[in-house]
Amino acid sequence: MEKKRVVITGMGVVTALGEELNEFWNNIVSGQSGISLVESFDTTNYTTKIAGEIKDFNPLNYMSEEESSNYDRFTQFGLAGTKKALKDAGFDTLSAIDPNRIGVLVGSGIGGAITWNQEIYNFRKKISYGSNKTFMTKFQISHCTSAIAQYLGVNGPSGTMVTACAAGNHSIGEAYQIIKNNKADIMICGGTEASINPAGFGGFTSLRAMSTRNSDPQQASRPFDRDRDGFVMAEGSGILILESLEHALNRKARIYAEVVGFGMSGDAYHITEPRPDGEGAKQSIISAMLDANIESNQIDYVNTHGTSTPLGDIAESNAIKKALGAHAYKASINSSKSMTGHLVAAAGGVEAIISTMVLNKQIVPPTINIDNQDPECDLDYTPNKAREREVNFSLSNSFGFGGHNSTLILKKFNKTEVK
Incomplete structure (x- = not known):
């Protein structure tokens, strides 16, 4: 069977350095830092107090209030990134494309930790005992992939990579192979994460893996520097639209790059x-x-x-x-x-x-x-x-x-x- 060539036609980001692709890229090239003091919860008892936290993300810019209430923050990030990537790829709608030839592979390492955290808090404080009817779906690491597929109404290859910090890369690589082997024409892929919460922060703090350079947040993440003291946690999503070269050319799509190896x-x-x-x-x-x-x-x-x-x-x-x-x-x-x-x-x-x-x-x-x-x-x-x-x-x-x-x-x- 002849292997298909695979290209990137759309990209969407939600990060502390911007939610628009050009803004994000300009900040990256100019060497801007997205690291700041955490504001979403009290870090008094944590040795690390800094992160790449997205301060002003409004899910209602990307979805209805009902959808927002049914999604953990990591799913909100993933769906927002997907909508941005589809727009960037020039897709106003996917209705003219066979839904069986469009798939979704979005990775996450932690999934709905915010939902877990809130439910455990409610349980311990005797606020509720299983009254949150969305709990069992919101926390699942596969929920973002499911939400994207449902939103788009697509039935192609679907799955969630859960390989810790490699999950986003693995998702893109697997999506590339799916198209390469002619199992789909379009794949929505990448990663999403919302781990800046008391439980996630506490877990990584206990490993002593995170920087404690709290007095100078923007200089805390310093890879390859002799004085580095750990990583700085961040949140957001990065979503790509992959297509077979043939499909992209037929619709006269802008092509950013070709995926050639995994x-x-x-x-x-x-x-x-x-x-x-x-x-x-x-x-x-x-x-x-x-x-x-x-x-x-x-x-x-x-x-x-x-x-x-x-x-x-x-x-x-x-x-x-x-x-x-x-x-x-x-x-x-x-x-x-x-x-x-x-x-x-x-x-x-x-x-x-x-x-x-x-x-x-x-x-x-x-x-x-x-x-x-x-x-x-x-x-x-x-x-x-x-x-x-x-x-x-x-x-x-x-x-x-x-x-x-x-x-x-x-x-x-x-x-x-x-x-």
């Missing part, structure tokens, strides 16, 4: 820590390059997982050097999380969008807050200032707790290569 692997090492030698992540990168049928010296840009944790940044740097060899020192690299914070499962979707914009704009965003680069992280992380350069292939990594590794490779779309 790799995944496991560390089999530790429930929270990465393998220090980066061997598992290396295998994911190599697998993606083999799928894309390219050599390591063709990778121009790497969007790292780059969380700003002491162990993770070194492990990923080791993986990149092992996978790309000497070329690792010639590639332009950055961590978007230095600006966005870590959106958990939504990170893969947001960072795939950034990687796509790099191909379109030929600008590599900075990694901000590199003041004293860690000598064990000795690559070119584009410190503090964006840089123009030719980029034909972008590589985006996402790694999750438990050793889940995923890598996407995107290619600058060239109309002259269309047969």
